[in-house]
Amino acid sequence: MPVTFLQAAGGAILLRYAIVLSQAGPKLILTHAWTASILIALALWLTDRSLLYPNLRSPLRAFPRVPATNVMAERPRGKTPLNWFRQFPDADAVVMRxxxxxxxxxxxxxxALRDIMSTNSYHWEKNPGIRxxxxxxxxxxxxxxxxxxxxxxxxxxxxxFNIRHIxxxxxxxxDKTQVLVEQxxxxxxxxxxxxxxxxxxxDxxxxxxxxxxFGTLTSDxxxxxxxxxxxxxxxxxxxTFMVSNMFLPQWFATRLPVKANxxxxxxxxxxxTLCRTILNEKHDGLKQAEEGAEDDILKNIVQSGQFTDEEVIDQMLTFLAAGHETTASALTWSMYLLALHKDVQARLRAEVRGSGEVESMxxxxxVCEEVFRLYPTVPLTIRQSMCDTIVAGIGVxxxxxxxxxxxxxxRHPKHWNGVKTSSADEKSPGLSEKLDCEEFWPERWLMDGRINKHGGTNSNFCETTFLHGPRSCxxxxxxxxxxxxxxAGLVAKLDIDIADPEREVIAGGTVTxxxxxxxxxRMKKVA
Structure with missing residues (x-):
């Protein structure tokens, strides 16, 4: 096991004081007892924290251990954990020390995911700095x-957010998608x-x-x-600034003279300021014509009577950011995958141009479910246990x-690898081939031509794009x-291709x- 700098330093200090004390006698012991006790205590604490507790006492030692790496900085974020999941496909969790x-x-x-996100959801909270x-x-x-x-x-x-309103x-x-097509x-x-x-x-x-x-589609x-x-x-x-907030006190982080701040x-x-203006207009509209005020999410929040104006503004900011940027990310990756898989794009265009509602296509x-699976809008979520709890039967x-x-x-191989069977409309129905967990295959989400909700897995917790339980999206x-x-609106009218096939497209992002x-x-109109 590698020895860290602090462990080596602690060992060296203990050795030095052992030699000095053995030579100098009782007088030196009395003179430097306070300093020696502090150094000895520090060395013992570091030894316990770095060696004894992780290897002998921590309940997390029941899970496979993986080497330390900076998973927050890698691109795409989640690449290394996926390699760990391939290495330990049957593990409930892996532990990085x-x-x-x-x-x-x-x-x-x-x-394990059910315990954290559902059964014991409120035992876990976000890291205070990231929050x-x-x-x-x-x-x-x-x-x-x-x-x-x-x-x-x-x-x-x-x-x-009831389904009828949506x-x-x-x-x-x-209508807004049609404006985009025209642009x-x-x-x-x-x-x-x-x-x-x-x-x-x-928009x-x-x-x-x-x-x-907002009119952003038609305004530069x-x-x-x-x-x-x-x-x-x-x-x-x-x-870098976001990650630094995990470790720095907020009074200091918010005052750093950096561009991000x-x-x-x-x-x-x-x-x-914009949200405050919109909220004041909504208040005026509700006062003047209670029944005639436009029905939207903001009206429902205001009329609930559960929030102060400042709290409503916080909710407005959340809906504006999360409500547009997450779907924009998913739509971008949808176009990327459809551009790569022209056969799927052609079949989708034929379906959209036929009759039917989007919910029944x-x-x-x-395609939508597969996009959310392969490119989750938030690639990584941090939680911290606020009390002793249980994960997959192990005390945490x-x-x-x-x-x-x-x-x-x-993309966990145990749940998403499988067998791909050709669809009935292909020339040789019944043929099958191995299906890789990282392969874009919309038919995962179909069963006998009907939409399913599990993608062929045995648990909803095999896919966590929107999380689950009380903290689900x-x-x-x-x-x-x-x-x-x-x-549907884009594919019906436009043919989509990668403009530069030689350029590698890499997933990154700050929040999404x-x-x-x-x-x-390259997008061009199709007849």
Whole structure:
């Protein structure tokens, strides 16, 4: 086992004092007793923390151990944990031990994930530093809430996301997608698509959540799009600053003279001012015509009576950020995968151009589910146990850090490898071949031509894009509907190709998963 610098230093100090004390006698012992006791205690503490506890006493030693690495900085985030899951396919979790002995848990099995996300969900909370960083960017709304505060907010907000209300937004989603198609046709040739995806989803969430038209699809100068574009840009500076918030006290982190702090301070101030203006307009509208006020998520929140104005503004920021940027990420990866798989694109176009509702189109639903599986919008989530708890039958002590990695979980070979059977409309039905966990295959989500909810696995916890349990994404149905309408509208009218096939597309991102350097597509009108 490698010896760390601190362990070596501690051993050297103990040896030095042993020699000095044996030579100098009682006088030196009395003179330096206080210093010696501190150094000895420090050395013993480091030895216990680095060697004895992890190897002999920690209950986490029951799980396979993997070498320490910086999983937060790698691209795509989740690449190394996926390799661990391949190495230990039957493990409930793997444990990474950091140099000073801290054990980080990576849950892998449905049982372990169920314990953390559902059974004992409120035993786990976000890292305080990351929570503070994200709260500055997307507001201290539902996503950032913990414990009883989260239960209260979830209960108050759930009615605003009922499926009937979401389905009623279908025409809005279709109309906005048509505006995007028209803009792309005007552009012609090659476009950087991730930029357009964000503009589309922002133009949908604006009227759907706030009854506010942003008009970002038809305007080149929009402060909302610009603010979120810079705040969520996958730049190395922002990623480094986000990670540093895990370790630095917030009074210090928020005062660092770095670009990331300036961006957050300026853009978040603009966004809060905008949200305050919209909220005041909503209050005025409700006072003047209670029954005639436009029905949106904001109206439901205000009328619940559960939030102060500042708390409502936090919720508005959360919905604006999470409600547009996550789906924009999924839409970008949808276009990427369809451009790579022209056969799927052709079959999808034929399906969309036929009759039927988006909810009942098998190929469209399969494509959306497969995109969410392969490119989860949030590739990694950090939790910390607030009390002693249980994970897959093993006692886990208070203070344990768990990293839930949807990118790796959604590609776990034990659950997503399998057998691919050719569909009935192919020339040689009944042929089969091995199916790899990282392969894009929408038919996973179909059974006898019908849509399924499990992708061929035996548990919903094999896919964690939207998490599960009390902390699952409240806007999951909204995001799925938005993606379906957007893909259907684009594929029906446009042929999609990779503009530069030689360029490697790598998943990165600060908060959400985005192609580093954007995604250049060649989109042309089809008859």
């Amino acid at each position: 950091e140099p000073l002995g801290r054990m980080i848990l990576f849950p892998t099995s449905p049982e 503070a960083f994200l709260g500055r960017v997307i507001g201290f709304g539902l996503i950032m809430a913990e414990g009883e505060d989260h239960k209260k907010q979830r209960k108050a907000l759930t009615p605003a 389905r009623a937004l279908g025409p809005l989603m279709a 792309l046709e005007k552009e012609g040739g090659v476009v950087e698509f991730s930029h357009w995806a964000s503009r589309l989803t922002l 949908i969430i604006g009227p759907a959540a706030l009854s506010r038209e 100068d929009d402060p909302v799009a610009e603010a979120f574009g810079e705040l969520l840009d996958p730049s190395p500076e922002l990623i 300036r961006l957050i301070r300026v853009h978040c101030s603009k966004l809060r 098998p190929i469209l639903n399969g 002590p208070k203070g344990t850090v768990a990293l839930i990695v949807p990118y790796a979980i959604n 409240i806007g999951k149905d909204f995001a799925k509907a938005e993606l379906k309408y957007a893909i 998963t985005k192609p580093i350097g954007g995604l250049n597509l």
